[in-house]
């Protein structure tokens with residue numbers, strides 16, 4: 308049998324398997340309810356809703372147009388190399404077709420295998436609604452497999468319907484949005500007596516540029532006894548659903564006082580208030596597409612005790628892709644909290660590479676991997692003193708800056724690798740949120756974690772440094788867990804001297820009085836700071852790879868910090884890096900779900916499809 312006919316078998320069978328009810332024409336359809344919703348365009352005209360049932364994902368698009376609507380999955384966010392589906396309602400009948408732009412010109416081609424199934428469609432005088440479903444893995448190499456990586460969704464709509472099978476792509480409205488399509492749905496039932504605390508920006512004028520980060524410090528409610536935050540929801544100003552891309556809440560040191568309140572400023576800006584640097588650990592995060600974040604039903608974020616946060620900084624990322632002027636925004640977050648305490652306090656551990664100039668990435672590297680260790684020594688000490696039976700991680704947020712491509716958290720138990728705790732192979736800096744793990748993961752004494760960040764510094768001509776600005780890099784992950792223990796940071800940093808020896812540095816000026824410190828010899832680096840020396844070195848890709856493997860082997864400094872700026876004993880002690888095998892994706896690969904005809908156990912549909920196939924093929 309030829310491969311082509313096998314593939315079409317698979318396709319015919321899938322149609323049969325998917326069939327629940329016939330696609331309805333206008334009038335006879337019943338709109339379904341969806342667990343997820345996002346507004347994709349700046350004018351609020353394009354709504355995407357979706358839900359997952361086993362391996363089938365169902366989308367509903369509701370767009371203010373009477374022409375066609377398109378939805379696509381793109382590797383980069385551009386039209387090229389994408390999987391597209393286009394549909395609409397013409398003459399009272401819904402239509403839908405699977406396309407791709409895999410050819411060189413990036414033009415729309417109809418897929419040979421049509422893997423999107425029309426569920427229902429309708430239009431009225433102003434809107435088109437069309438719902439369709441597909442398998443996460445449609446078994447067609449022209450379709451993108453939907454995974455729990457970040458997905459760049461592209462969208463389009465047009466005032467005219469598709470004619471002669473050729474959608475008019477020009478003059479369509481279009482854009483893109485990163486989403487997590489497979490986030491689990493978490494029970495969000497809220498008791499009626501919850502208290503609500505709002506944190507909102509005050510009429511911020513959004514600059515006429517595509518990306519703005521706006522920060523402000525807020526004071527949490529003044530409580531006389533302990534409460535639990537059980538849910539956090541976004542408050543998005545009406546009409547700004549497309550503009551507010553993500554919101555992060557950082558805990559600030561309690562040394563601040565009220566004088567810092569009500570000063571809003573661009574974050575990561577050279578003249579932002581110094582106090583913003585006192586707010587470093589992310590405690591909450593929301594990103595577009597999410598309705599809110601609920602803690603598990605036995606867990607809450609503690610407020611009102613002496614060790615709880617008093618000041619928090621809210622950072623909102625505004626995504627003004629059309630450089631529109633005149634947006635004034637007062638969006639923010641709503642904390643739902645209650646005096647009815649839950650069993651456990653939630654905690655957040657920051658793990659990864661300690662943010663420092665000693666974390667460095669050479670220029671022009673398509674793939675450079677940094678590793679930040681939450682060492683066995685640190686976890687052992689903190690856990691055995693605080694919670695020897697272990698802590699339960701239920702959500703994680705992966706965090707790097709603009710050069711980050713692939714991020715993952717590896718988990719070891721007595722140095723034996725466990726399944727990944729979290730990963731994103733298509734990381735998008737502009738889209739970060741706490742994501743629930745599929746299953747809670749226990750961390751116990753004897754465990755260790757490695758946060759790995761794969762960077763791409765192609766086209767950068769200088770070193771990239773660990774630091775706070777978006778041009779600098781980070782390699783961090785934030786773990787949400789319970790019950791709370793006194794461990795705020797579990798990180799590592801490669802020692803500096805072996806890194807300097809790599810470029811030939813022999814001696815530095817001591818004692819160190821300036822930062823970054825100065826080099827004494829050899830002559831070519833004399834009186835340069837170590838950062839200047841690193842930049843002066845002639846980096847090649849080969850040198851970069853050698854440096855990468857060196858940095859993964861050299862001693863590292865352990866950061867093992869408690870909450871109140873105190874430290875565990877192992878803090879500051881250099882340890883040798885455990886020797887790790889490179890991460891191999893094949894051990895995590897999902898079982899192959901593509902089946903060929905004879906693998907179906909139920910003979911009846913096989914027989915039926917055989918007949919159907921013959922009918923289709925021969926036209927009998």
Ligand SMILES: *[C@@H]1O[C@H](CO)[C@@H](O)[C@H](O)[C@H]1NC(C)=O
Nearest residue numbers: 369430431432433434435436
């Ligand atoms: C048309 O459909 C949209 C989307 O469901 C709805 O919001 C709008 O009110 C409808 N218009 C009319 C005139 O029924």
Ligand SMILES: *[C@@H]1O[C@H](CO)[C@@H](O)[C@H](O)[C@H]1NC(C)=O
Nearest residue numbers: 507508509510511635636637
């Ligand atoms: C924002 O400005 C509007 C109009 O000037 C005003 O009514 C509103 O109270 C302001 N909002 C805040 C949060 O200051």
Ligand SMILES: *[C@@H]1O[C@H](CO)[C@@H](O)[C@H](O)[C@H]1NC(C)=O
Nearest residue numbers: 562563564565566567581582
């Ligand atoms: C509040 O903090 C500011 C600077 O952060 C300081 O100048 C001021 O003295 C402080 N005020 C009080 C009352 O502590």
Ligand SMILES: *[C@@H]1O[C@H](CO)[C@@H](O)[C@H](O)[C@H]1NC(C)=O
Nearest residue numbers: 672673674712763764765766
């Ligand atoms: C690195 O980035 C460049 C420029 O954006 C891109 O062309 C290249 O494909 C990327 N390489 C990898 C391995 O991601």
Ligand SMILES: *[C@@H]1O[C@H](CO)[C@@H](O)[C@H](O)[C@H]1NC(C)=O
Nearest residue numbers: 767768769770838839842843
């Ligand atoms: C690279 O670094 C050198 C020396 O530190 C500096 O003079 C130059 O401006 C930097 N180039 C870029 C593109 O940042």
